[in-house]
Amino acid sequence: MRIFLSTNDNVGEVTRDNHPPNEVRLQIEGWHVTRLDSIGSTNDELVRRLETSDLPDRTVLVADVQTAGRGRLDRRWEAPVGENLLCSMLFRPPIAHPQHLQHAVALAIIAATRHFDVGNVWLKWPNDVIVVEPDTSQRAEYAKLAGMLSTMTADGSVIIGTGVNINWSPVGATSLATIAGHPLSVIDVLRALLSSLHDLLVCSEDELTDRYRTHLSTIGRHVRVELPSKEVVTGRAVGVSPDGSLEVVDECAITHRFHAGDVVHLR
Template identity: 40%
Template sequence: MASIDNNWQTSMPGDWQVRRVVETGSTNSDLFAQAESGAPHHSALLADFQTAGRGRLDRTWQAKAGANLLLSLLFRDSHVDVAQCQRRVAVGAVRACRKFLDTDSLAMQPVKLKWPNDLLLAGTKFGGMLSVADQTQSFVVVGIGVNIGWAPETAAKLADVSRDPSLSPLTFLAELLRQTSELEKTSDENLHELYLADLATLHRLVRVELTDSRVVVGRAIAVNQDGRLIVQTDERLLTIETGDVVHLRDAVGE
């Protein structure tokens, strides 16, 4: 596994230790194994290409080599609450994206989150996250993929609306790490409020496809501190740990 260029390494904010590889199966799997072998807090693994990248529910996540951000981040010790770690990276990613958009672009192409782990650009997915923790909860690995310079036909990419059409994954990475480090100084309560402010799912009419094939339709009224979605249906209040969310339009339109 090759280290990144030293000149680029020194440009990374804070105490992040980033390693870059040309190709790997999965940055999450690799960094998880490194964490089990003692890799320190704020280790990060960046890949130009993944051959076995996976999203939530074991879905494939692939991208054109070198075009997008394919990254995993390691959090240890007091930083290991899974929901909080993913929330921190999610809000950091939204803030990083907004740094590269001008005011007009932000008004027309808002960057938001969709529960549980998607990044949206004007309502279209352009990124996602997947978090894994060890059995003893001594560390968490947060994987994130962001379409920077390439996207499939059904998705969006940041370069299309960036002030800099040549925006690179490395430039975006530096800003993401900077924003994530700043958010580590924020209390859990304040971070949760920041997350809710960026969440497009909140207060929306949604359809949730659960892992047991059931489908729930209702209004997303909250996300609790554990990251579970609270949905009010016609019959009852449901707390949902995981599922696929589709944003629906109200009868009067939104």
């Protein structure tokens, strides 16, 4: 998984080794966490392990470095070794609405940032975690802090990979260390994230949806939506449908609903 601005790859210096990853089990209540020193992609590795093993619900892989990580729309995501949180979480079926899991993970990232005195953290549709300066909250200026990529497996499981900029970020993005003013432990952030997510997963779907909408900075803004088809739509984001799609009213007062695409906050 990568962290990046909406339109760019997130790429740092990576050592590309092909050796099998060393594995260490981490004790985090409510989760089955394995730390790897190096892997191609934590999402891909969870898919591979699920095909050959009966992995338990809430299995987590976290890597010091990914050599073939990717973000949404197949963008590259790479970061220097040990600097950022790169992990994937497995949720086993039955799963009625996968988007609620994505919302819960995004909200858990925001909750985790509060443990490290980082504020003004919001969401940009669908699940980018951004930081907005207090004096620019009415404008479009923001920096990306975290992002995620979800995979649905053949058996109905959902894998959510996330990358959080802890101690490094590419140009134009930001990191927790930059905001806090000092380096942070990647594993401490992981523990805070999983603890927050454990609490959020007991919420009802309606409560998760309400919290997601409350933290969604996109609503009410003038936005540009860049679709996978290369079509571009501009207008005002007015809401999110129950299925998670973004509702945008264009200059002709036509309402559009988007299930995928890049959103740029214009103002």
